[in-house]
Every structure is written in C-alpha cells, then in structure tokens.
Amino acid sequence: MKPMETVVIGAGAIGMLCAAPLAETEGVALRVAASGERLNRLREHGLFLNGRPLQAEFASEGGDRTADFILIATKAAGYADALELAAKFTGPQTVIVPLLNGISAEEMAKRRFPENNVVCGFFLGHASVRNGNRIEHDGVGTFYLGSTVSEAPEAVRRTAELFRSAGISCGIPEDxxxxxxxxxxxxxxxxxxxxxxxxxxxxxxxxxxxxxxxxxxxxxxxxxxxxxxxxxxxxxxxxxxxxxxxxxxxxxxxxxxxxxxxxxxxxxxxxxxxxxxxxxxxxxxxxxxxxxxxxxxx
CATH class of the missing domain: 1.10.1040.10 (N-(1-d-carboxylethyl)-l-norvaline Dehydrogenase; domain 2)
Structure with missing residues (x-):
C-alpha cells in the first residue's frame, strides 16, 4: 500500500506534537518542509521532542511526491510564506490543514488553495517549552479538527484518522x-x-x-x-x-x-x-x- 504522504510546515511547539508521532507511524511517509537557512539548520542539527530525535526527511519541495496532507503549524507571522511553501507539495487531492492560533487561518488557506479541501485545527492543552531545536511537552492536550469554510466533512474524517493512527488525541466539534x-x-x-x-x-x-x-x-x-x-x-x-x-x-x-x-x-x-x-x-x-x-x- 502506498504510504500516506504527509508534510509538516512549522515543526515547532505545536507542529512537533504531530510530526514526532507521525514519523513513527507505519504507513506514513513524513517530510518536514522548510527553506533557506532554516532548512540548512534542520538538516544539520535536526529536531527533538522530549529528547528523542525526529526521524524525518527535510525538504524544500515535493518533486514528484505530492502530499496527501499538509499540516501547517507556523506562527502567524510566517503563515503567508508557509502557504507558498505548501504549494510546492500540493496536488489536486492534497488536504491542507492549518493548525494556527486565531480564527482566520482556514479562510486564508482556502483563498490560496481554492480547489483543495482545507481542514482547520487547533490544539488545546498544556503549552510546549521550546529551546532552539528542542521541544519539551508533557503529553497533555488534544487537537480539534473541523471546517467552517470548506464544508469538507470527509476530509475532516480522513485527517482525524491520520491523527488517530499516530496515537494523536483529536476530536471533531459539532460547531x-x-x-x-x-x-x-x-x-x-x-x-x-x-x-x-x-x-x-x-x-x-x-x-x-x-x-x-x-x-x-x-x-x-x-x-x-x-x-x-x-x-x-x-x-x-x-x-x-x-x-x-x-x-x-x-x-x-x-x-x-x-x-x-x-x-x-x-x-x-x-x-x-x-x-x-x-x-x-x-x-x-x-x-x-x-x-x-x-x-x-x-
């Protein structure tokens, strides 16, 4: 069976809570996307969650491997650039999953990718502590997934399945x-x-x-x-x-x-x-x- 091509952009305090378990999930091919100097730093120094190194490919473009899912967990200031980076991994069936704070990330992603399903999400739980390329988190928290602009219940369900396959706690609110x-x-x-x-x-x-x-x-x-x-x-x-x-x-x-x-x-x-x-x-x-x-x- 073809692995589920999954890309994480913004593997920081929130993104690593997805990237780390997905990297160890059978049937998932994980890439962490970055560009420029950040990509060089990731390739040289890697990323760590609770002391464990992230086993993932670091890439700046998708090549012939378009993503099934792109999870975006940057800070707001980097979101516009992250959407442009996501375009290099996006195909017709790619589901775009912004996991940012705030209330406008889904709308922005839908404007950039009008033909793709967009699933918005957020994390509710204890905050991670970040020190450079090392993230510490106590495991307390849940991701919530849904759609308010795309009206894409099947994409929401598939995204939740991806999360749960990796042991990531997630829920789908009614509203x-x-x-x-x-x-x-x-x-x-x-x-x-x-x-x-x-x-x-x-x-x-x-x-x-x-x-x-x-x-x-x-x-x-x-x-x-x-x-x-x-x-x-x-x-x-x-x-x-x-x-x-x-x-x-x-x-x-x-x-x-x-x-x-x-x-x-x-x-x-x-x-x-x-x-x-x-x-x-x-x-x-x-x-x-x-x-x-x-x-x-x-």
Missing amino acids: MRAALWKKFVLNIGVNQATAHFRADYGGLQRDPARLEFTMRLMREASAVAEKLGIAGAADMPEAAMHTILTMPGNVKTSMFQDVEAGRATEVALFAGTLCRLGRETGVPTPLNDEILREFSGK
Whole structure:
C-alpha cells in the first residue's frame, strides 16, 4: 500500500506534537518542509521532542511526491510564506490543514488553495517549552479538527484518522466555528495577560486583580463573538477562566515565552484581529486596544 504522504510546515511547539508521532507511524511517509537557512539548520542539527530525535526527511519541495496532507503549524507571522511553501507539495487531492492560533487561518488557506479541501485545527492543552531545536511537552492536550469554510466533512474524517493512527488525541466539534472562538477567547485572555504581567499561570491564579484583568480582555472578545452570532459566546469567558484556574501554575503561555525570548509576539493575531472585528461590528474593545498598543505600538 502506498504510504500516506504527509508534510509538516512549522515543526515547532505545536507542529512537533504531530510530526514526532507521525514519523513513527507505519504507513506514513513524513517530510518536514522548510527553506533557506532554516532548512540548512534542520538538516544539520535536526529536531527533538522530549529528547528523542525526529526521524524525518527535510525538504524544500515535493518533486514528484505530492502530499496527501499538509499540516501547517507556523506562527502567524510566517503563515503567508508557509502557504507558498505548501504549494510546492500540493496536488489536486492534497488536504491542507492549518493548525494556527486565531480564527482566520482556514479562510486564508482556502483563498490560496481554492480547489483543495482545507481542514482547520487547533490544539488545546498544556503549552510546549521550546529551546532552539528542542521541544519539551508533557503529553497533555488534544487537537480539534473541523471546517467552517470548506464544508469538507470527509476530509475532516480522513485527517482525524491520520491523527488517530499516530496515537494523536483529536476530536471533531459539532460547531467548529464556535470551538475556534472558544479557544480564541481563551487566548485573548491568558496569552495576552501573561505576556502583559510577565507571569506564568500561577502568577495569574494567585492574584485576583490579574484575573479580573484577564476576564475583562475575554469579555470584550465574547461581546464581539455575540455580535457575530457565535453560538455560546456569552459563556465563553467563564469557561476559559475555569481552564485558566485548573492549569498547572508553572506552565508558561506561548506569548509569554515569546516575550521572555525577545521574539515577536502574536498580538496582531489576538488583539489585532479582535480590535478590527470590534470596529467592524461597533463593539468597543478598549483593554485589547491597550494590549495591541503595548506589544505592537499601534
């Protein structure tokens, strides 16, 4: 049987949680796609998850091996370039699977690949810790898959089968649009608040004022979601706060890790998106406006 040709673009904190188990799955031929200096570094130094080296081919183009699935897990700033790199591995039957934070990745992928099925996804669980080419993760978390633009239930089912064949925990929400917004509301709160206060989860959990700040960020997001007709929007801040309060205190969000490392944050993806939607819908987002100015100067 022909192996399932699978390409991962962005084998970092999230991408490695897919790449590592897929690389060890019978019937899957895994390639990690990159270009330029990053490709050279990958070939020279490799990638590691919890100390185990990733056994995969590193490639910059597909050649005559078009992909069955392309999983894209870059940061938002690298997404446009990742879509162009994906084109080098894409054939008529390729399923494009963006696994980014935010609520717009599927739409962007569908614009770039209008003839292909696009399955969007996100990860909900403990954050990975990245140090160069080494990723550490405790195994707690689940990927959620669906489609809001493509209406591609068969592609969603096949993608879930791929994940499960590798032992990757995944689910298929009944309402993917609502599920994306639920994660977005959580990110609006916890990623931005931990970056603002330079704190891990414990640094929020122990401080009522910081928790209230976090809740205000999330209430602005849920107000926009309500205006857009997202199911269950009013309940999202309380659900997100429950998640925040039950996380291990020593876990650091990805945005706080970016701040600590001096990397660009994803504030444009979080507050930037929300503030734009707030203006479009007439919903005020003053605290998220402040966060956007703090981290982007806009």
